Amino acid sequence: MALRFDYLEPRTVQEAIALLSRYGGTAKVIAGGTDLLNAIRSKLLAPEHVVDIGSIPGLDSLTYDDHGTLSIGALATLRAVETSPQVKKYHTVISQAAGQIGSVAIRNVGTIAGNLCHASPAADMAPSLLALGAKAKIVGPAGERTVALDDFFAGPGRTVLASDEMLVEIQVPAMPPQTNAVYLKHAIRGAADLSIVGVAVMASLENGCCRNVRIALGAAAPTPMRAQSSESVLEGKKLDHSLIENAGRAASDECRPITDVRASADYRREMVGVLTRWAIKRAFGENEQASNVATAMM
Numbered sequence: 001m002a003l004r005f006d007y008l009e010p011r012t013v014q015e016a017i018a019l020l021s022r023y024g025g026t027a028k029v030i031a032g033g034t035d036l037l038n039a040i041r042s043k044l045l046a047p048e049h050v051v052d053i054g055s056i057p058g059l060d061s062l063t064y065d066d067h068g069t070l071s072i073g074a075l076a077t078l079r080a081v082e083t084s085p086q087v088k089k090y091h092t093v094i095s096q097a098a099g100q101i102g103s104v105a106i107r108n109v110g111t112i113a114g115n116l117c118h119a120s121p122a123a124d125m126a127p128s129l130l131a132l133g134a135k136a137k138i139v140g141p142a143g144e145r146t147v148a149l150d151d152f153f154a155g156p157g158r159t160v161l162a163s164d165e166m167l168v169e170i171q172v173p174a175m176p177p178q179t180n181a182v183y184l185k186h187a188i189r190g191a192a193d194l195s196i197v198g199v200a201v202m203a204s205l206e207n208g209c210c211r212n213v214r215i216a217l218g219a220a221a222p223t224p225m226r227a228q229s230s231e232s233v234l235e236g237k238k239l240d241h242s243l244i245e246n247a248g249r250a251a252s253d254e255c256r257p258i259t260d261v262r263a264s265a266d267y268r269r270e271m272v273g274v275l276t277r278w279a280i281k282r283a284f285g286e287n288e289q290a291s292n293v294a295t296a297m298m
Contacts, residue, residue, distance in 0.1 A: 068174025126224035127200035130216035140165035153223035
């Protein structure tokens with residue numbers, strides 16, 4: 001079946017916003033297109049206008065500022081993030097998560113911003129970025145606004161973006177000193193498949209106590225979510241086996257998974273607990289101070 005829509009190619013962000021304002025809800029932004037074109041082919045979406053932002057200069061940026069904040073432009077590809085030496089060094093978990101999406105061919109085209117804007121509950125980039133406290137820089141007719149990624153997702157396939165707005169940049173703060181993060185993905189065919197469950201954990205250990213704890217879940221609720229109850233179990237407490245068990249149980253209790261063709265809700269809930277425990281051990285195990293403790297608990 002032929003795909004029928006008006007193809008529009010703005011040269012600036014302002015031109016793109018003007019087109020989105022003119023055509024309202026009948027237009028969709030395309031960057032890499034790996035999600036949008038599949039949705040159109042599957043008849044999940046039927047836009048009358050497609051606004052291709054691929055020719056806008058500067059949107060493929062991947063930069064660090066003097067404070068260690070990482071800025072990921074809307075056209076930065078998954079592969080660029082996966083292979084960036086700076087991202088590997090300073091935000092390893094983001095590189096790790098990007099490498100678990102599809103094939104290299106997909107990652108060469110797909111973008112980080114597109115993965116977020118598609119707003120799948122199973123979006124692989126969302127948990128790690130949520131755990132790191134990332135923000136979304138949004139541009140519209142009224143100017144710029146910044147939204148914490150915690151507040152970006154409005155439901156399956158929905159974000160807080162208005163029909164005349166676009167995501168132009170993802171801003172990721174520097175990780176606190178001596179802090180590690182890990183993303184674990186459970187899927188039938190690994191990177192080639194959608195997540196059954198994804199868990200990201202960021203944490204550090206200070207004098208045996210858990211600090212800077214942030215835990216995020218994918219494919220475990222209508223939107224990617226923070227596991228705040230699980231975070232509270234760990235924060236400020238002495239690390240031991242029972243604490244990790246309790247944190248995994250808390251994450252399992254607060255998630256809200258569905259049953260679909262890939263897994264039942266009960267299975268997902270169980271795997272949230274399992275992966276949360278594993279991710280906590282991995283995050284602390286990469287901390288030199290915690291390595292002996294975590295290894296003993298493995």
